[in-house]
Structures are given as C-alpha cells and as structure tokens.
Amino acid sequence: PHARVGGISGLLEFIVERGETEDIPKLAERLQLHTEDLLAIIDAATLLGFAKVEAGDITVTEIGHIFADANILSSKEIFRQQALANAPLVATIYQTLLEKENHEMRADFFMDILDEYYPEEEAQRQFETAVDWGRYAELFEYDASERWLSLSVSGDE
Structure with missing residues (x-):
C-alpha cells in the first residue's frame, strides 16, 4: 500500500482519540475524504499490524495504540519492528x-x-x-x- 508514515500515524492518532474503533465510511466523512482515499492508509496500517478491519470498521490494535501514543524515538523503533516483520x-x-x-x-x-x-x-x-x-x-x-x-x-x- 502507498501511504506515508505521517498519514498512518495521523490516522491512528485520530482513531485512538475517538475511542479505538471507527466506522470507515463515517471516518471518511468526518475527515471530508472519499472512502477510497483512506483505503491506502488503512491498508498500510493493517499490513503493519497497527489496525484491523472487520465489517466496515477499523480498530487500532494494541501495538497500533502504543505507536500512536509514542514519542518520536519510540515510534521509530516500533515502526522498525513492524516494518521488518510485515x-x-x-x-x-x-x-x-x-x-x-x-x-x-x-x-x-x-x-x-x-x-x-x-x-x-x-x-x-x-x-x-x-x-x-x-x-x-x-x-x-x-x-x-x-x-x-x-x-x-x-x-x-
């Protein structure tokens, strides 16, 4: 998936602030985006193990939550582990x-x-x-x- 790290972390932070799980079409509406425009970022977050998608909802995983809340040095280390593994x-x-x-x-x-x-x-x-x-x-x-x-x-x- 073609998504920048900033897009992935920004999406995760937004979802975590709102409570861990979001309906994807409603999330797109809140962000004033087409659902398709979010899919690359969602796919990347899922590939890296930071989120999971089920029945039209995106849920931030435990490691995704840790990544979203981490300082820059910790986030780089978490991202490194997830990228090498996934x-x-x-x-x-x-x-x-x-x-x-x-x-x-x-x-x-x-x-x-x-x-x-x-x-x-x-x-x-x-x-x-x-x-x-x-x-x-x-x-x-x-x-x-x-x-x-x-x-x-x-x-x-």
Missing part, C-alpha cells in the same frame, strides 16, 4: 544491505526485481513507499540523486 520489500532491502560488505546497493537492483511483478509506475510507487518507511525506521538511507541505498548507521548492528 513489509517484505522493506525487509528485503534491509537484509540485502546487511549482507553487502559495504552496506550499499544501487536502487536499480530492487527496481529490476519489482519490474518483474509490477508495471513500471507501480514498481516505482512500491519502491518509494519502501524507502519512505525504511528511512523513517532508520533502517536505511537513500540518495535520490545517485540512486543508492545504504544502511543507516543506527540500523547497522
């Missing part, structure tokens, strides 16, 4: 960088893999989302001008 592309990029002796890799390596499964535009969006999530979690860094990924110093353990 976001395969983020985990693949991180593991590849760990395995490389210099902990660096061309972005094109990952784009070539994604191109095998997705149209070019979708592959780019998948990559950008993984980079956004990995950078937020301080797992890796990305030099967009050089198109190089490298392990974050804090992620190099």
